[in-house]
Amino acid sequence: MTGDARSWWGWGHTSAALDAAETEALVSRVAALLPGHDLTDHEPPDPRSLGVPASRVALPQSLAGLGSDDVVDRLGHARGKAFRDVVRNLQGDIAHVPDLVVRPRSEQDVVDVLDWCTASGTPVIPYGGGSSVVGGVEPRFDGPAVTLDLALLDRVLEVDPVSRAARIQAGVLGPALEDQLRPHGLTLRHFPQSFEFSTLGGWLATRAGGHFATLATHIDDLTESLRVVSPAGTGESRRLPGSGAGPSPDRMFLGSEGALGVITEAWMRLQQRPVWQRTASVGFTSYDDAVAATRAVAQAGLYPSNCRLLDPAEALINAGTTTVGGLLLVAFESADHPVDAWLDRALELLRDHGGTVLATRGRDGSAPTAPGDPDASQAWRSAFIRMPYQRDALARRSMLVETFETACTWDAFPAFHAAVTAAAQEAIGRVCGGLGVVTCRFTHVYPDGPAPYYGIYAAGRWGSTLAQWDEVKAAVSDAINAHGGTITHHHAVGRDHRPWYDDQRPAPFAAALRAAKSALDPAGVLNPGVIV
Ligand SMILES: Cc1cc2nc3c(=O)[nH]c(=O)nc-3n(C[C@H](O)[C@H](O)[C@H](O)COP(=O)(O)OP(=O)(O)OC[C@H]3O[C@@H](n4cnc5c(N)ncnc54)[C@H](O)[C@@H]3O)c2cc1C
CATH class of the missing domain: 3.30.465.10 (Uridine Diphospho-n-acetylenolpyruvylglucosamine Reductase; domain 3)
Incomplete structure (x- = not known):
């Protein structure tokens, strides 16, 4: 296999999988989060040894050169x-x-x-x-x-x-x-x-x-x-x-x-x-305030290019930022004009709703202009790209690591979010003995509602993780249906x-x-x- 070969069993290029140091860091974070979980590594099988049956299909001569x-x-x-x-x-x-x-x-x-x-x-x-x-x-x-x-x-x-x-x-x-x-x-x-x-x-x-x-x-x-x-x-x-x-x-x-x-x-x-870009990370002490602040920005006609609200667990796990009420990453971009005025107005709205600006950055990556964690948005972006590779490393170690996504209206969101989170936690309790975390971020926001995206990190049992995940997925999908969300905002049917x-x-x-x-x-x- 060349360095750029695609993995047959997991995400991306084989050469981009986690290296030893990344794996060790990830495994020790999980061990701290879920003490007692068996983190034995199960290597992928050799695909040629699996006994895949011979092909039952033969293309006609005119198309034969296209098939493998x-x-x-x-x-x-x-x-x-x-x-x-x-x-x-x-x-x-x-x-x-x-x-x-x-x-x-x-x-x-x-x-x-x-x-x-x-x-x-x-x-x-x-x-x-x-x-x-x-x-x-x-x-x-x-x-x-x-x-x-x-x-x-x-x-x-x-x-x-x-x-x-x-x-x-x-x-x-x-x-x-x-x-x-x-x-x-x-x-x-x-x-x-x-x-x-x-x-x-x-x-x-x-x-x-x-x-x-x-x-x-x-x-x-x-x-x-x-x-x-x-x-x-x-x-x-x-x-x-x-x-x-x-x-x-x-x-x-x-x-x-x-x-x-x-x-x-x-x-x-x-x-x-885009030539002009401005980004800010804003911390909150209450998740309800953070949601209200995000709605205010979504309804202000400012249309940020990014407006991702991470709940405290998501902010901690994937942006390395500790907050009590969540972290909002907000950004504006334009090929035509500076966007400072738009960001300034968004930050005004966010402060009015209890937000604290942790950092802002400009197009040229200049130094942060506010105290606090300078790189929450950058840290989240890097983690975002590496997430599927981390997911694969954890799947090999009997973890349930998966996401599900939806959208609902703002008026429905508080009850919806409570019901979906409770369904996820109840299912994790039932099938994984309670060892697990549920996170939420908004991937997209509309004037009439958010698109929440949930992450599940739970301790499974090798050989049972598929059945365990299927139970969790059925429980959260039932809750989504019962509380008025879409079964998929962008992952398809x-x-x-x-x-x-x-x-x-x-x-x-x-x-x-x-x-x-x-x-x-x-x-x-x-x-x-x-x-x-
Ligand atoms: C790690 C990860 C991150 C992801 N992030 C996102 C995300 O940010 N946003 C998002 O929307 N989705 C995301 N997805 C889901 C997935 O990437 C999307 O559904 C994507 O649009 C699929 O594109 P694909 O080319 O891989 O299609 P495939 O997986 O090959 O096919 C998907 C479906 O489209 C059909 N299809 C494919 N090509 C054609 C065609 N030319 N004509 C007709 N039908 C066709 C297939 O039959 C199949 O039903 C993510 C998936 C993973 C694994």
């Missing part, structure tokens, strides 16, 4: 990158491995593969970076399956500097996309935590949430038009800045999770790179959220979606089991 039946390739595409995926890989679970990984080189290849899958009745799973955390890329059904990996469709094809948009192929990973836009002085500025290992097509198909905490929070807001190949034909929507012509064709495919068609290209709205999604969506809408699926994919071969 290599065992490690197939195992690496068998599931996404959620905690439950990592655990199953670590335990050598080889259920539901795709028979072939097919890599189209052109849109015509996509058409030909879908034609063949439709004619032969072979299920096909569109695949971008494989960073799904909801079972979205997993052939969780009996019978053969083909994974359609769009990695070779990775080019920015056209840039329109006048309207500030670009036509981009769906299989491009985040860094390669930004590399191709940089010479034009433009950026998509969509930075999910999975940025390095997820693709434009995946973001569109899951309605991913990105960099901006307000306004353009979802990839939807950056989408001008889509080009989609379905078994029923290929369609492209008009490039328009806005349109009131009936239901939006783009909305039909945004969030369709590979069940209605394969997104091959999109025209995306771009921005100039996939297979894991289906029961709760089916419960939440209006019945006539579900019927219309099923009819759309039959019209676009009459043989039902596209990613069976997600959405419809």
